[in-house]
Every structure is written in C-alpha cells, then in structure tokens.
Amino acid sequence: MTYCVGMMMDRGLVFMSDTRTNAGMDNISTFSKTKIWETKGDRVITLLSAGNLATTQAVVSELDEREKAREDRNPSILDVPSMYQAARMIADTLRDVIARHSDTGQRASSVFNATLILGGQIAGGPPRLFLIYPEGNFIEAGPDTPFFQIGEIKYGRPILVRAYDPASSFAEAVKLLLVSFDSTVKANLTVGAPFDYHLYEADSLVRGKTGRIELDDPYYRTISDGWSEALKQALHSLPAFDAPAQP
C-alpha cells in the first residue's frame, strides 16, 4: 500500500508521499513515489504514485525515455504546452502500461493497477492538480475538492477534511500532512516513513523545496508525540455526554 497527498493551496502546491512498498508482508522496501520534472522558468511537474510498483516505475521510465529521445514522434513531458496535455499524456501512458501487462496472459496475485496524483505549472497557465485513474481518465482539483489522496486514504482523511485551509502557509500545510500521515502509519503497516515532500510556490516555475522526513526526524517526533496530547486536550475541551434519565 501507499499514502500520497497533493494539495492545492493559495500559495502553490504541496505534495507528500510515503516510501514503503511491499510485495506480501515480508518483502518490504523503500522507494520514492515522488517524481519531479523541471525546466527552470518554464515548468515544474510532480507525479505521486500509488499501486503496483512495476507499473508506476514503467510509467515514469517511459516518460523519461521520451524526454531523452526528443526526435521521436511522441512528445516529451518537457514539451507539452499545458498541464492538461501533461495529464493526458501521463494518463495514456499509464493505461498503455497496464494494458500491456494485462495482455500477456500472466496472472499476478495483485493487479497491475496504479493511481497517480499529478500537479504542477507550465508557463502561461496556472498551477493545476489532477488525479489520474488506472483506466486513463482523470479529474482535476478545484475549490470544492482542493486536495487528492491516493493509496490508504481513510485513516488520514478526517483531519484533512476538518483542518485543510487553502490560505495556510507551507509550514502549516506540512504540519497538517504529517499529522495525517502519522495517523495512517499508526494504523497500517504498509504505509511507512520516511516521507518525501515537495513545496511548489505558485508562478515561481522553479522546483522549490523538496526533502525527506525520516522516522527519527526531531520535528516529526514532536508532531507525532504532541498530537496525542493535543487531541486529548481537544476532546477535553468539548462537553461530556449527559445520558437522559431512563424511562
């Protein structure tokens, strides 16, 4: 499993992904699920992936290959004129990769599916955020649905639903995401630290800040330990239930 979130903020885009992949319970590895393409001053494109690792790596490799062989009739992700075109290209690539492996007649115990979050900005357009399905179609974030989650989304969703604020600073957004990730990690063994983040400032057209937060990162420990206490305080601040007298 996996847990990734992409959020559309007033100040830009914020991404976070875990790094655990597993084939069964006893074959666990660490892989980055964040891929960033950048052409300074022209475009920054970030892709987060959940699902079959062979599929998501094939999608990224396929896109990278095209970038290296520009003469090819396939356009590169560094050439497409808009984020919508980028989403279409990646969605088509994803669908093709899945179809290719499904056609071999091989049967795996897990399906070859993958789901992607794509966000970024290309000069001339605004920052945009997409959720791409394994069928090759996709939806775009907007004011009503300003963030996307993929993978093991349920444990970490309530805090996002309640506390997401598009006007937050990146520093506040990362804090919110760490709480959401920590809730997930505490409940599901197939999601695990370290967490990769990417903070893209709107209209900067440069990569911005990226980094990895390890399990023993002092700030993560502060959030993880502090959140239990803060939650208990929050609960304490609400009035207790007074059961009505029984008939």
Place this chain on the structure above:
Amino acid sequence: MTYCVGMMMDRGLVFMSDTRTNAGMDNISTFSKTKIWETKGDRVITLLSAGNLATTQAVVSELDEREKAREDRNPSILDVPSMYQAARMIADTLRDVIARHSDTGQRASSVFNATLILGGQIAGGPPRLFLIYPEGNFIEAGPDTPFFQIGEIKYGRPILVRAYDPASSFAEAVKLLLVSFDSTVKANLTVGAPFDYHLYEADSLVRGKTGRIELDDPYYRTISDGWSEALKQALHSLPAFDAPAQP
C-alpha cells in the same frame, strides 16, 4: 456498510452503533444494529452487528426463538453459564446461518457475511467483550486491545487509538465515540445517524442506560461543530514545519 464500536472500560462496557443499512446506493433504511438480552440480576448481553442484514437478523431471530422454546435441546442465550459459552453459541449460529444461505446455490451481488461484537456479563464472571468473525471463530478484548470496531472502521480509528482511556467515565467515552462516529459519517455515505448507545455498568447485572442520538440532537451538534474548531486549535498548538535550506 455500518459502523459499530464496543469498548471495555474500567467501569463497564460501552457500545455504539449506527443505524444505516443500504442495498445499493438508492435503497437506504434505518435499522437498529444493537440487540440486548437481559435477565435482571443474572445477565446482560449486548450484540452489535455489521454485514448482511438478512444474516444478522437471522442470527438474532434464531437466538430469540430458542429463548422462547426452552424445551428444545438447544440451550438459550439466557441459559448459558458464561460469556464464553454465549460467544460460542452466537458464533456457531452465525456460521450456520451463513452456510445455509451459501448452500442454496443462489448468488447475490454482495456476500452473506457478517461480523459481530458481543459484550456483557453473566453472574459469576467478569464483563467480557468479543469480536466474532463470519467463519464462526472469535477473539476477546484484553488490556492490549480493549475495544473492537466493525464495519467501516478506518476513518474513526485514529481518534480511538489516540484518546481511548479505560479510566474514562461513560460520559467521556460517549463523547469520544461520537467524535469517532462523526468522522466516519462525514466521509462515508453508508454510515449514518441516528446512533444507538448502551452503557453497561460492571457488576450491575442490569441493562443500564440505552438510548438513541439523532442527527439533530443538540449534544451531537455541539460535538460535531465543536470538534472542527477543537482540532484546528490542537493543530495550531503544534509548531509549524521549518523546511531545511535547500542544497
């Protein structure tokens, strides 16, 4: 779907269940998922059920039938000498009901499975809490796993994991459960108010307090509205993320 929780507390047992059942998205009804058997001074047994409604109703009806026809060679749930025997009887009944419907050759779009939470006390023994699987086996709560959830458990789990305290009063426990239920309701359409609760005081051997909390219950509104604010405050109380300088 469904959401039910049974919690083992120092002061006794606390149960809560939602009441929504649905067959598809457009066939929604309200059914109580809590069943209580009581013989004052001798036993109080509470059963919460998640899964196929026909299955869970058949289990309860079967147990009620036996209670009415005591001459039958099958013992009644009002006769069994211990909570362990009660758990075995209910688990066997559940497995039999599922097997009976699976044997007809009929195929339904959803399976006939159900999962149950059983809790209560029979004179001579302590209060006990069990989780019963559709296969007819079960596990018991203890200090390490003092509560069970069934149905749509993920959204409401993080708050339980963080804030459950066996020493809480019933009033605090119901507040905690309402927060957990509210987080679930906000994320999943197949879980819905009203919520049924049962507060069983250890060693009382009488039913205790039961009731139903409606969507427009003023206390529930206070919790639901207040929790968003309290969560934001809790988040605010933690330090913001300070991204390291980029290389």
